[in-house]
Structures are given as structure tokens and as C-alpha cells.
Amino acid sequence: MNATLKTFKIISFLEAISFLVLLGIAMPLKYIWELPQMVQVVGMAHGVLFLLYIAGAVYVSQILQWSTKTLLIVLACSVIPFGPFYAERKYLP
Structure with a gap:
């Protein structure tokens, strides 16, 4: 479980940074x-990271x-x- 949370935290961080750069x-x-x-390059990276974040x-x-509320x-x-x-x-240990 720790590896999964660590991976999600990294994806979350990268997704946030890519969105801000975009x-x-x-x-x-x-x-x-x-x-x-730059929009083409950063946009593609952000799109992939966004999908990884959602999954x-x-x-x-x-x-x-x-709960469903927390997920939403x-x-x-x-x-x-x-x-x-x-x-x-707020939501990750």
C-alpha cells in the first residue's frame, strides 16, 4: 500500500506542476x-498525467x-x- 500511495503522490505532484506550467x-x-x-508538448504530458491521476x-x-464524496x-x-x-x-496519509 505504501508504494501505491507514494506513486499516487508523485503523479499528483507532477499533474499539478504540468497544469500550472500549461x-x-x-x-x-x-x-x-x-x-x-510548448502547448503541444506540455499539453500532451499534462493529458497523460491527468489520466493517470484520475485512475x-x-x-x-x-x-x-x-466515501463517494471524498473521491469526487x-x-x-x-x-x-x-x-x-x-x-x-488533506486526503492522503
């Missing part, structure tokens, strides 16, 4: 300076026996900037 660096580069290349949250919810909160945190940091601190 919103804070890649999107301005695309729309202000017309450089879409990991569902798996961890079964291990930790989260953790899933909602994946679409809010800095949300995964909150979810990790």
Missing part, C-alpha cells in the same frame, strides 16, 4: 507570442475506502490549479 507558461506563449509548440485516485479510493472532491481537485496539492495534503 496555464502559466505554455498558454501565454501560444496566445501572446504565437508560439504553440490513481479511483484506485487509491478503494484502498483507503474513501479529489477528482474535482484535478481541474483546479493547485487542487492536487490540496487533495494530497
Whole structure:
């Protein structure tokens, strides 16, 4: 179980960072300076990490026996900037 939680924490951290980089660096580069290349790279990485986060949250919810409400909160945190940091601190041991 510890390895599973550690893996999910790493995925959660990376997903949060990729989302912030996408919103804070890649999107301005695309729309202000017309450089879409970074959105393609960071966007793909974020997409993969997002899917891993969702799958990991569902798996961890079964291990930790989260209520449906807790799972939905953790899933909602994946679409809010800095949300995964909150979810990790609040709901993971």
C-alpha cells in the first residue's frame, strides 16, 4: 500500500506542476507570442498525467475506502490549479 500511495503522490505532484506550467507558461506563449509548440508538448504530458491521476485516485479510493464524496472532491481537485496539492495534503496519509 505504501508504494501505491507514494506513486499516487508523485503523479499528483507532477499533474499539478504540468497544469500550472500549461496555464502559466505554455498558454501565454501560444496566445501572446504565437508560439504553440510548448502547448503541444506540455499539453500532451499534462493529458497523460491527468489520466493517470484520475485512475490513481479511483484506485487509491478503494484502498483507503474513501466515501463517494471524498473521491469526487479529489477528482474535482484535478481541474483546479493547485487542487492536487490540496487533495494530497488533506486526503492522503
